[in-house]
Amino acid sequence: MTVQRIVGKVRRVNGPVIEADGITDAMIYELVRVGNEHLVGEIIKLEGAGAVIQVYEDTVGIAPGAPIYGDNIPLSIELGPGLIGGIYDGIQRPLEEIRKISGPYIARGIQVPSLDREKKWQFTPQCTVGKEISAGMVLGTVQETELFIHSILVPPGVKGTLTSVVPEGEYTVTDTIAVAATGKGEQPLTLMHQWPIRSARPVTQRLPLDIPLITGQRVIDTLFPVAKGGTVAIPGGFGTGKTMTQQAVAKWCDADVIVYIGCGERGNEITDVLREFPAIIDPRTGRSLMERTVLIANTSNMPVSAREASIYTGVTMAEYFRDMGLHVAVMADSTSRWAEALRELSGRMEEMPAEEGFPAYLPTRIAEFYERAGYMKTLCGKEGSVTLIGAVSPPGGDFSEPVTQHTKRFIRCFWGLDRQLANARHYPAISWLDSYSEYLVDIASWWEREGSTTWEQDRHVIMDLLQREVKLQQVVKLVGPDALPDSQRFILEVCTLFKNAFLQQNAFDKIDMYSTVEKQTKMLNIIITYYQRGAEAIKNGSTLVTMRKMKVYQDIIKMKFSIPNDDLSGLDKIAAKLERSFDRLSFSPEKG
Ligand SMILES: Nc1ncnc2c1ncn2[C@@H]1O[C@H](COP(=O)(O)OP(=O)(O)O)[C@@H](O)[C@H]1O
Ligand SMILES: [Mg+2]
Structure with missing residues (x-):
């Protein structure tokens, strides 16, 4: 990129924040180059002849008096062929190209075009x-x-x-x-x-969100689904499975393009993505996952200001693909690290801190980010969507801290990770009690049409049982399980079965790592049938022991591992066997 003109000079350096004076004709949010090294920066405050510049590279060695060059455009990224499969930092510098030139660490001031020239x-x-x-x-x-x-x-x-x-x-x-x-x-x-990352790309119209983003993760698709164009937060303490959940969704969801933003987390997690994604074959296209993925990596050891920019870079790319009429899912891991970057920069600018040192504009920024999600009619008349899925890592797993709380105001789907579930190795540790989806009503007709006519009802039955389980567990804690009648103990048992056979999903198992909608509905149906026929059998005098002895029970426990997505006939066999087992039970209730 050619450097146009000197617009001022450095007055004071404070880490990534530089104060400048002698500013002549710069504009707010203009992209600038600082010093003889031409470090990339952005004017974030302009007051008379003074300016504050956020620099995206290490500012060691920059001294007062150093020149500042203006690029005459706002901080922008390049959009065009070559993005797919790309690996960039937070301001879209191509990491692989840079590594070839400067080795494992990014040399300062290095200028490599984002798209191959x-x-x-x-x-x-x-x-x-x-x-x-x-x-x-x-x-x-x-x-x-x-x-x-x-x-x-x-x-x-x-x-x-x-x-x-x-x-x-x-x-x-x-x-x-x-x-x-x-x-x-x-x-x-x-x-x-080029397009400036802080401005949403224009569209013709926002459309209603009534098509689910199918993720292949049963607890998500069946219990807490997100719509294409929707917004999700995944809050959870350290090690509860935020990254695993985002990676599972990135791997299996039915978006056309994935933008994966590694934002302030450990570098080895991005390495995992780089190692795994090329090897995974997208079940819908038969091609490597990397062929639909763009990676943005601003890990914990990279400059905080570029981390602040990374989520805008990611969402701008997503909007660009959306504008072609594609469905895009963006993973941001984690928005807490992004908010911490915001806090650090705000602190250096000596702004008045609000809650826990975060700037007062934190909620506005979070809202602006999530507002860029949506299902849109694009300028070319097609339909495309951007779904935003942000991990939130509250310190100490305390959901009452500002980033989690403000995020909750702006998202409509919440996959709350539960420490106790993670400790018990119940994965994904998405809590069925704390999580919610506000898309249920809107996507019900999609399910009716394309999924299963019983989804809404089955989901309702199982959620109701899970709620009742909480109360029953309290009774059990007080007086022991024997105090409960068989009909209530049976509810506990169905819930345990549902958790083990359905909600738990092993991201490392070849078959279980994802489930098609069809597999999910058949599995859910089997468990609901087990509950309904079992409840009836108990009413007619069967006991829990006889039901547990039914051979089909073991088949149900194992079905998630044993029945492959591309041949679900095994599930139909289990369903038929289940009906037969109960039919037999009702002929001879005491023998089973
Ligand atoms: N769906 C899953 N299947 C199997 N293991 C899981 C699953 N989710 C999480 N884990 C386990 O939990 C560990 C921590 O998960 P991770 O996503 O790295 O946590 P976080 O990002 O919240 O710190 C993983 O290394 C893995 O062993
Ligand atoms: Mg993580």
Whole structure:
């Protein structure tokens, strides 16, 4: 990127925060380069001739008087072919390219373009000279990976008539592929364009959220589903499974593109993603998962200010893919580390701290982030969505702290991780008592149409049993299980069965790691049938012991591991066997 002009000089350096003076013609949020090393920064406060700059690299060695260069654009990222499979830092510097040049640590001031400038892409135009174009329209396509077709969009803000279009052929991201005559003169269009990360990309319209994002995780899809375009928080103390849950969703959910933001967590978790994702085959496409993933890594050992920027970089990429008419899921792990970056920067700017040292604008920032989720009608008339799933890591697992509390105000789906469940190795440790989804009513008709006609009802039955279990457990604690009648002890037993055979899901087991909607509904149905027929049998004089002896009980316990997603006939057999076992029981209740 060419450096345009000197806009001021350094007055004071305070870690990643630099105060500048002598500012002439800079704008707020302008991208700047600081010192002779050209460290990347952003003007975050402007007052007369003074400015505060947030620098995204280590500022050691920068001294008062050092020049500040302005780039004349707000902090932006590059959007175009080459994003898929990319690994970037919080301000979209390509980590792999940088490693080749500067080794394992990022050299300061290094300038490597985010998208490869040399690589040629096969571009197929879908427009001709004379066509009226406007923002979001599709100019043509690039086959980015074997399966991924990258739509080349007219960038937001551009409107005019095409005066030239290149023929089909190979072009780099900066080659001119079309020229438009606009009100502001001739505008060349390229395969890539830039977009400022702090501004949401425009859409035509927000649409209702009534299609679930299927994650393959039973406790999520069946009990606490999220809609495509929805917002989720996953709060949990250290080691309760936030990262595992996000990775499981990233692996198996039915989004077209995954943007995975490793934000202030340990570097080895990103390494896990890098090692595992290429090897995992997406069951829907038969291709490597990396072919639908973009990784943003700003781990705990990288600069805090770039961490602050990373979630905006991630969500901007997600919006870009959404604008092509795709469904995108964004994982941010963790938003608490992002909030801590905000706190550190705010502290250095000597702003008035609010709760627990966080700046008073923390809730606004959290709200602004989650507002960028949604199911949208895009400018090109297609439908696309951005689903935001943020992990929250409250210190000491205390959900009453500010980040968890404020996040709760802005999300509509809450997968609360429970320390006791994690300790008991019940994974995913998503609490069925604390968690909720506000999308249930809206997605019920999808389930009715595409999933199972009994989902809503079955879910209701099982949630009711889980609530009743809490009260029954209290009684058991006081007076022991023998005080309960068989009908109530049976409820406890069904709940235990449901937890073991359904809710617990082993992320490391080849078959159990994900369950299709069909498998989930059949499994749930079997357990509900077991409950209903069992309750009836007990009324008719059967005992718990005889029911436990039914052979089919063992089949139910094992079904999640034994029945593969691509052949569910085993579940139909279990269902039939279950009915037969109860039929026999009712003929001879005492023998079983
Ligand atoms: N679904 C799961 N299946 C199996 N093990 C799990 C699952 N979820 C969590 N775990 C176990 O819990 C450990 C900690 O999970 P992790 O996601 O790293 O926690 P956090 O990110 O909340 O600190 C994992 O290393 C793994 O052993
Ligand atoms: Mg983690």
